[in-house]
Amino acid sequence: MIPAAFSPHAVRGRFPALTQTIDGQSVAFFDGPGGAQVPQSVLDAMVTYLGHYNANLGGQFFSGHHTTAMMQQARESAAAFVNAPSPNCMVFGPNMTTLTFSLSRAISRDWHAGDEVVVSALDHYSNVSSWQQAAHDKGAIVKQVRVDESNYSIDMTHLASLITDKTKLIAVTLASNTTGSLVDVAKVVEMAKKVGAKVYVDAVHYAPHHLVDVQALGCDFLACSAYKFFGPHVGFMYVAPKWVQTLQPYKVEPATNQGPGRFETGTQSFEAIAGFIAAVDYLAQWGEPTHSLRERLVESYAQYQTHEQALSAHFIQLMRAYPKVRIYGITDDKQLVQRTPTFAIRIEGVSPAEVAKTLGEQNLCVWNGHFYAQGLCEQLDILDKGGVIRIGMMHYNTIDEIDRLHQALLPFIND
Ligand SMILES: Cc1ncc(COP(=O)(O)O)c(C=O)c1O
Structure with missing residues (x-):
């Protein structure tokens, strides 16, 4: 049809x-x-969850089973949304800023004095301050790439001049929430990989307008927020397969140390996650129904x-x-x-x-x-x-x- x-x-x-x-x-x-x-479909999903299935993960009864299955569905929807290779790469949390602050602590654990981090002047400061503060704690140096005023994206020539073999991480947005300009993140990743730097991407402004593809970008991390694309207030993050088990997030004992749950602290907003699944379905509604x-x-x-x-x-x-x-x-x-x-x-x-x-x-x-x-x-x-x-x-x-x-x-x- x-x-x-x-x-x-x-x-x-x-x-x-x-x-x-x-x-x-x-x-x-x-x-x-x-x-x-x-x-309305997103609102309905949230009300249905809270009205009928409100529970925590792992309960041995119908609403616990529902919540556990819904969390898995959410990871699958999120993986489809950003084209992640596996649902196990998808992590949920309160919002992009909180996820970024939290992950910045894990990523910066092995930084040392003199290491370097590159942030951008185009970015929302959730993707700047978090790295500045992590760098400050470790004595690392922060450099900021300028905006290219001919296209209001980042200045790629300036970026190339800032990257050195001490660069540990480049944090960059896919699109400016102010000028609307896109950034060639695949190119940034290519430059970063030459010196072994990780790339952390902000997809918050991009996601309602352009479809994210983490495999095409080749980035290490990507954070997003559903309230910008017709969903409720909940954030999510892609963690590349090689980092899911190897990074050491700050965790409460004895919470799970396996899979994407490692990066999730406390109890999730399950009603928002129900709304997130519905928002992705809403966005996909103009595709051929038999397709993935x-x-x-x-x-x-x-x-x-x-x-x-x-x-x-x-x-x-x-x-x-x-x-x-x-x-x-x-x-x-x-x-x-x-x-x-x-x-x-x-x-x-x-x-x-x-x-x-x-x-x-x-x-x-x-x-x-x-x-x-x-x-x-x-x-x-x-x-x-x-x-x-x-x-x-x-x-x-x-x-x-x-x-x-x-x-x-x-x-x-x-x-
Ligand atoms: C481009 C961009 N990045 C990050 C954020 C922060 O997102 P959150 O509110 O989910 O922390 C915003 C919020 O406006 C944004 O526009």
Whole structure:
């Protein structure tokens, strides 16, 4: 059976948040990079788990069996989502930041004074501060690669100059949560492998828009968060097979020391994990039903990308008419495949906070600020100037919503 083709109108009715009115007016959500809206199927999965199967792992009764089986299913869904070679590479935890701080302690156990770590100015600081602090504890040196202001990705030439035979780890994002630019992480991995450095990847902003493939990237670790791709607040992480048993995570005795559970502390948010499984199924729904979950994700994401690129093209084309608008990101129509539909803009003479507040009063949800992309905002010299307005589109957004946003921006962008 060939599934129906994706269109935002085919999914919008399934998101309670998208169909609600606030003060008699519909809401347009352009805040997706801060957290996406959630479909009913995800909400149902969470309520069903808590309402009927709430238990801990390993209980010798129906809800314990259910929870244990669900955890295994979650690892399988997560493995399909990032194309991991095995579900045993997939670890769950509260969020990307907590997982990264926790893993940074395990990874840095064998670092010594004078060892080097490379972080990026493009990254959310969850993937910077964690490594800076781990390095500080060991006397290791931290270097930060600059942003290339021609494409708002990382400066690959600068990166090459920072890598030495003392480099232990490179931490980098797959996509900027501010400029939307993608990073060629496969290339970073290639450079890292030449000196035996590990690569830790942040997939949080990339995952709702592009399908992660850890085998194609060749990275050692990759962390992600489900609330950015239509799921609940839960994080997960890929640990390459060679590190699953060999790294020594900080653990409570006598918790399991086998498999991915080694990296999980305390009791998981099982209701969120139920929602995570449903979110992956939601994302895969436009694939051929007889295909594997991974194949269905590949088929579905191809459709999301076509739509998201059309949204980007429309927004860029509208904004081109206004010299007061500056977009910090790729605007060339032929390069849209190199970005997500996330736009960082500033409007001459107006503070980002003022614009976001005015739009918010009209139920147009956009973010303002730095989004923890501190290195980027420092390099662009906008950290103390209110950062940027971030207009983030998801596959549920429509051309009509962008037109409504455009109209609301007119008082600020017209000369
Ligand atoms: C690119 C990026 N990385 C990491 C994070 C942190 O994720 P979490 O909230 O799951 O810790 C965010 C959150 O906004 C993000 O946008």
